[in-house]
Amino acid sequence: MPSQPSKWSHQRTIIFGCIVLCFPVILYVYYKPDIKLPSFNISSMIGPQPCPKCLQPQELHPNCSNREQRNDTQKIQVAAVNNEPDTILLIWFWPFGFKFGDSCSDYNITRCRLTDDRSLYNKAHGILFHHRDIHSVSNLPKEPRPWFQKWVWFNMESPANSGQIPELNHLINLTCSYRLDSHIPVQYGYLVPRTSKQETFKLPxxxxxxxxxxxxxxxxxxxxxxxxxxxxxxxxxxxxxGCNHRISNEEYTTIMQSCKFYLSFENSVYKDYVTEKLYAPLIHGAVPVVLGPPRENYEHLVPADSFIHIDDFPNPKELAEKLLYLTNTMTSI
Incomplete structure (x- = not known):
């Protein structure tokens, strides 16, 4: 789902709040400097990176971990990190070039520092790389990676909209994406219980x-x-x-509220790839008709009776007949 500025602005607080909240915990869990783990794969467990096998010892990649090379420089790095009161997460690229709140306090999180100041590279506990802004490894850090530092691959797009960069295979420690099996899973939305103080939802x-x-x-x-x-x-x-009828953000809300059913169709079908297209109609009082991963995948996110899945019907004609039946027999929608 190629993100547009207006869409991204609605998701940024949720996404980055989850990242800065989860990263210190994930860093603690995976901080085992003597472990060697496999190359980059979104569904595998990834830790401190071994050097690419194709390189000889004298040709070691500057961003590989190699415990035999630890020396006085490493001791200085350790001292600097131990003196740092906060977990530092360095954003190497702002997603799609759109910068927003870079303070952990913006997300009600303490003991962390969210920054894009690349001069802090040698102190940063983690570096966040947005996949769609990498393009090639030439715009990644040139300095050797501190042995304690984790490189985090961040992507909220489906594989259909994310070109592969094979050179990342031996450089990434942790994954952060919509995939529920990521080290740091980030969803496009979530449900929270309604408190007794909140007004009862009124259907538009x-x-x-x-x-x-x-x-x-x-x-x-x-x-x-x-x-x-x-x-x-x-x-x-x-x-x-797509329908030659562009609308404003204000019109988007008005239209969504005026519909009984909304086609929450993802642009590509992949495991766990469920975007704001599911949550927006729920917020505005429309019933989502979803096209995406299997029903079971959606049921991990929202109640089973809160949406209609196209796979529940053998063809588009029968789905249409069902929606017509519902609107003619159920006054509540």
């Missing part, structure tokens, strides 16, 4: 049956193929660049 007035707001449009996408057949059997109010 509805004058549209089915809506879809879409910008990323491709004939190869499963969601576009499904939509083209689905709209033959039911009226769909389609907005966004």
């Amino acid at each position: 007035a509805k004058d549209k049956l089915v809506c879809w707001i879409v910008s990323n449009w491709g004939g190869h996408q499963r969601r576009v193929q499904f939509y083209n057949e689905f709209k033959k059997h039911i009226t769909v109010n389609c907005y966004g660049a």
Whole structure:
């Protein structure tokens, strides 16, 4: 899901709050300097990196861990880290170039320091690299990596929208992504219990049956193929660049609130890849009709009866018939 500025601004607090909250704990769990673990794989356990096997000892990569090389320089590094009261997380690239709050206090978290000051490289406990901004290893740090430091690979896009960079295989210690098996899993949204002091949710007035707001449009996408057949059997109010009907942020909210059902169709289908497309309609009082990973994957995130999955129906026609039936028989929606 290629992020746009408006979408990213809504997600940044959740995403970075989770990162800065989880990183000190993860660092403690995986801080075992004598361990050698396998190369980069999003589903594997990754620790301090061995040097690439293709390199001879005299050609050691400057960002490899090698305990035999530890010397007085390392002792100085240890002393500097021990004197640092906070966990330092250095953001090497701001995601998509959009900078926002760089203080841990912005996320109500203490004993940490979130910074983009690269002069702190040798003190930083962790370096956060946003995958979509790496492009090649040439814009990664040139200085040798301190032996205590973890490099964190961060990506909230699906594999379909994330080009591979093979050179990262021997450089990454920890993963941070939407995948639930990441070392630092970060979701696009979450549910919290309603307190007794909060007002009861009032369902907005509805004058549209089915809506879809879409910008990323491709004939190869499963969601576009499904939509083209689905709209033959039911009226769909389609907005966004994909439907040649651009809207503002204010219009987005108004449209979402006016719909009974919303097509929460992901642009690509991968395990755990469930974005704000699921949570936005729930916030605004529409029922999400989801296209993405299997139903079981969604049920790990929200109640099973809070959404409709297209896989529950053999074809788009029967889904359309079900939505028409629901809107004609259930006054509550």
